[in-house]
Amino acid sequence: MRSAARRAVGLGSMLVAGSMLVWTSASAAPAPDSFAPLVKKVTPAVVNISSEHAVSAQEQMQGMPDLPFDIPEGSPFEKFFKQFRDRMPHGGPQGPQGEVHALGSGFVIDPSGYIVTNNHVIDDATNIEVTFDDDKTYPATLVGTDDKTDLALLKIDAPKDLPYVEWGNSDDIQIGDWVLAVGNPFGLGNTVTAGILSARSRDIHAGPYDDFLQIDAAVNRGNSGGPTFATDGKVIGINTAIISPSGGSVGIGFAVPSNLAKDVIAQLKENGHVERGWLGVKIQGVSPEIAEAMGLDEPHGALVAEVVSGSPAEKAGLEQGDVIVGYNGTEIDSVRDLPRLVAATPAGKDADLRIRRGSEVETVSVNIAKMEPEQVAEASGMSGGAQSSPAAAFGAQLAPITPDLRQQFQVPDDVEGVAVVGVEPGSPAAEHGLRVGDVIRQIDREKVSDPSQVETIAEKAKQENHNSLLLLVNRSGDDLFLGMKIGKA
Incomplete structure (x- = not known):
């Protein structure tokens, strides 16, 4: 009690x-x-x-x-x-x-x-x-x-x-x-x-x-x-x-x-x-690094890390990587704004979402559903190392996802990418929240499956004087975005 x-x-x-x-x-x-x-x-x-x-x-x-x-x-x-x-x-x-x-x-x-x-x-x-x-x-x-x-x-x-x-x-x-x-x-x-x-x-x-x-x-x-x-x-x-x-x-x-x-x-x-409204997205805040990597003028809005299958968001065409910047005429300044606004919307009512997708801003109409009792996901423990190749661009040790690594890090069967098996203390990877056991699925919206791809993309970004990379990471079965500062060439 x-x-x-x-x-x-x-x-x-x-x-x-x-x-x-x-x-x-x-x-x-x-x-x-x-x-x-x-x-x-x-x-x-x-x-x-x-x-x-x-x-x-x-x-x-x-x-x-x-x-x-x-x-x-x-x-x-x-x-x-x-x-x-x-x-x-x-x-x-x-x-x-x-x-x-x-x-x-x-x-x-x-x-x-x-x-x-x-x-x-x-x-x-x-x-x-x-x-x-x-x-x-x-x-x-x-x-x-x-x-x-x-x-x-x-x-x-x-x-x-x-x-x-x-x-x-x-x-x-x-x-x-x-x-x-x-x-x-x-x-x-x-x-x-x-x-x-x-x-x-x-x-x-x-x-x-x-x-x-x-x-x-x-x-x-x-x-x-x-x-x-x-x-x-x-x-x-x-x-x-x-x-x-x-x-x-x-x-x-x-x-x-x-x-x-x-x-x-x-x-x-x-x-x-x-009773509360339900949109069906997993969202996260937009950090300055993510904003820079995505070409946003300022860090604001709610970044869609995952769209729930069969949800109103999926039916309306929302996509992973969209940034929701407005809801029924109200600006989404902080990621905390969106859940309150959606929850206050009656089930069955349409809502207009203003989203940033790439360099374009568009409005999407969504029919809000009724929120059901949430399912609580438990985070899996991460440990151990494996044969790996270094990714010197931001201080992470990476490896292809082998059957042993998939079992060790409890990576879902449908998740592909590159496994993080080590993070150098004080590196950009450590400072921006990359963890051992994370799976890097995309970098700057490009899918990766081998550590060499990560190095190639990071090196190309430095040559083009880009200060940040946008990483799509799967952590314990949930997708999220990380903004990663990198050094210039």
């Missing part, structure tokens, strides 16, 4: 933060004399969420994560934080089934009782309760979850209409705008902190559609699922994670943008699950 109060979402010390509430204006507004009017307006709709989770005996023995600071023995705070420790996840079993309580935050988006929170707050919960600022508590039912965006929707039944908040437009908020965070840190109850929008479009490797807002308003454990408000009192984000070396706030928090969350929550409310 994942802890609702703490979750690793990236490198090292990335922690799920929970209820970050951010407020900011679409146009840069001065700080108000007091945030009190805004706080009074929005806090009645912000709730504390308590959930029960069944745990095994082994999980019970793991104990609670350390507090983000030391409490001296005998300190007046020792008793207070001992109570907090007992209420947090992994605080110990309660009853013969071995249950723990987790705390988080959420907010009401509809007067009939729909409540938004993070998926990790209520994941695998056996019981969920929601408490309002006036201490009224209601049992909650789970309407639906979406683990790819870490969002969930709850429903409570109340005897009268509930206070609620509205979605804002997260695209309108600017870096430097004021933000306000409201949530339930450490189980203390509604707590308000203020800050600014520090950055946007952050990828913290939490999921395939990362596009987080970064804020510096103080956010801590237990804040997960809380709202991020603009100065007009509308929600522009759902607080989800923090980076911290200690576990406490250091002013780096992340919120799911409202423009991403709105559609997810609407689908959860209507269907109980989320």
Whole structure:
């Protein structure tokens, strides 16, 4: 079971933060004399969420994560934080089934009782309760979850209409705008902190559609699922994670943008699950070396490394090596832009893709299909050497693909090319990511099957004063492109 109060979402010390509430204006507004009017307006709709989770005996023995600071023995705070420790996840079993309580935050988006929170707050919960600022508590039912965006929707039944908040437009908020965070840190109850929008479009490797807002308003454990408000009192984000070396706030928090969350929550409310569009391509970013090798003015777009057989992309005529630079009129600046845009397209709808193929730019119409559950491919281990011929052009030892090498490197039967059996440290091959076990299939769109071909093509490129080569490489059954810098003749 994942802890609702703490979750690793990236490198090292990335922690799920929970209820970050951010407020900011679409146009840069001065700080108000007091945030009190805004706080009074929005806090009645912000709730504390308590959930029960069944745990095994082994999980019970793991104990609670350390507090983000030391409490001296005998300190007046020792008793207070001992109570907090007992209420947090992994605080110990309660009853013969071995249950723990987790705390988080959420907010009401509809007067009939729909409540938004993070998926990790209520994941695998056996019981969920929601408490309002006036201490009224209601049992909650789970309407639906979406683990790819870490969002969930709850429903409570109340005897009268509930206070609620509205979605804002997260695209309108600017870096430097004021933000306000409201949530339930450490189980203390509604707590308000203020800050600014520090950055946007952050990828913290939490999921395939990362596009987080970064804020510096103080956010801590237990804040997960809380709202991020603009100065007009509308929600522009759902607080989800923090980076911290200690576990406490250091002013780096992340919120799911409202423009991403709105559609997810609407689908959860209507269907109980989320349906996404599917194009059927494996893509990668365009590095400066790849851009140079392909003759692009700048490194942007999504490079098609592979077209899935039978997919909408294949039916529309997309090809390996195409660079997708636009989707339904929206520019694809980063490779991360395309998956979000495709996922938001309803199945059965046509989409216009602007692609760069060679030196030409053209528009292709694609009928988007429904995304099915993904199949996760496992990477094969690579090892060993073989009889090889050196390719001095970029510091790789290459060899023809023999039956022994095919078995050693687990090269698929339908993959042909030249096997990489050694990479010289510090060489262009090492610097640009070529690995032992890779199979070079093409160089500058020319198929290769012998190491001598690689040397010939590289030497020709140097004679023609080309600075980079475009390599199509198969790695563990997946194709990808690498840009390779080479020395001039």
